[in-house]
Amino acid sequence: MKWNLPNILTVLRLAAAPGVVVMFLYFNRPLADWFALTLFIVAALTDWVDGYLARAWKQESKFGAMLDPIADKAMVVIALIVITGFSGMTPWILLPATVIIFREIFVSGLREFLGDTAGTLKVTTLAKWKTTAQMVAIAVLFAKGAFEHYLIDRSLGMTPEMQQAILDGQIEDELGLRWLSMGWDACWYGGTALLWIAAFLTLITGIDYLRKAMPHLREA
Template sequence: MIWNLPNILTLLRLLAAPALAVMFLYFDRPYADWFALILFAGASITDWIDGYLARAWKQETKMGAMLDPIADKAMVVIALMILVGYSHEHWTPWLVLPATVILFREVFVSGLREFLGDVAGTLKVTKLAKWKTTLQMVAIAVLFAQGIFEHYGNATGASWTGNAGLVLIWIAAALTLITGVDYLRKAMPHLKETS
């Protein structure tokens, strides 16, 4: 692996993903919520920074291109697992369906890319997919913030952030579904060739 700053940031983001779960294993709430929010927001920001620096400094590498989407998916998947597991009973049913759509699509598209191998370049990341990832990260950060308000007894803040987070995660799930269908449509000619 080439140890340039963009790749180091990507690797740190990948390592931050399981650290989110550790926050909830070793810290009481609301400290776990605070640490998870700060860690998740910081890692999400590095997603933009490492891509920007890699392009600006002409330090794009195959390793970075491979690790970047894995780090994104790991952050989102682990954060969603935590949110579903630790969310207040009131929010959980409304969180499970969009989380399921997001998790299914991420696994499906990853499997599709792996199956297609060399022709997986036809499944390049689209602008809509980048917006999808951004919206997922914003929604998850807002939902982590909801846990903080809830544990400090701020019912208004908890209600506002909870509702905003749920709306954002449903929109993110819709974009996730749309981009997943788009990738499948682009892959279909290659799937026919390989069958």
């Protein structure tokens, strides 16, 4: 193992993965949502930074190449489990999350089976877009959780009719319910759409990886 800065950032990103769950165990919402969002964004940024530094400083190593995808997968899988939980197991989140998690486990198992041969199967540009779409979708959905909590908290004691009247502009919006509702809707629809796009890219790249691995599997 080479303990250079890129590898240290990768290890920190891996350690941050379970931190997303810890935020919801030890902090109340919406603080937990904001802390989890911040932690996830910082960890996602290190994914780009450690790769850039490793190439720029010529500090690429087998250790970093092995650990980097593990850290990415841990961040994504754990975050998706948390988001699926606080989203009420809605199919709009559960189905793409299942596709993403299944692919990550399948490809990890395939890499393990291929051993050193897996290093010859280079990461494609589409796979990088897949990772980006996953990270952005998860970040947006974490923000949605915060907007949701604020909206519910500020509308406590209101009848559904009163809430709708405020949102329709018939009653003065003293608590900012309208912009909270717009933030909630934007994050929900935007995050869900991005998650489905990520799931589609995940499926395509998984099939592509299997196709490239088939000649090696036939020889096994």
